[in-house]
Amino acid sequence: MAKVYWISVYRSITDPDRLAAYAKVSGQALTAAGGKILARGEPAVTKEAGQPLRTVILEFESVEAARAAYDSPGYQEALRILGPGSAERDIRIIEAI
Structure with missing residues (x-):
C-alpha cells in the first residue's frame, strides 16, 4: 500500500509564540497517532512561483x-x-504513487 503524506504550508503566521506552543503538542500528538515527521521549516530553495513559506511534511x-x-x-x-x-x-x- 502506498504511503500518505500530510503537507502543511503556512501562508501567514501572526502569533509565533502560539505556533511554537502548538508545534510541541501537535508533533507529539501526530507521532503518537502513527505519523512520521519528515520535514519542517522554511524551504532551502524555492523555484518558479515558490514562496519561502514554512512547510511541514x-x-x-x-x-x-x-x-x-x-x-x-x-x-x-x-x-x-x-x-x-x-x-x-x-x-x-x-x-503517494
Whole structure:
C-alpha cells in the first residue's frame, strides 16, 4: 500500500509564540497517532512561483490514519492552543504513487 503524506504550508503566521506552543503538542500528538515527521521549516530553495513559506511534511500509512490523527483528541488540543487567527495554513493529505 502506498504511503500518505500530510503537507502543511503556512501562508501567514501572526502569533509565533502560539505556533511554537502548538508545534510541541501537535508533533507529539501526530507521532503518537502513527505519523512520521519528515520535514519542517522554511524551504532551502524555492523555484518558479515558490514562496519561502514554512512547510511541514508527515508520512502516514493510510489516508484513514492521517484523518484519524487530525481528529484525535491530542491534535484537537494542539489546534485549540494554536487558536483562530494565529496562522493561516493549507493542509493537504495526498497518497503517494
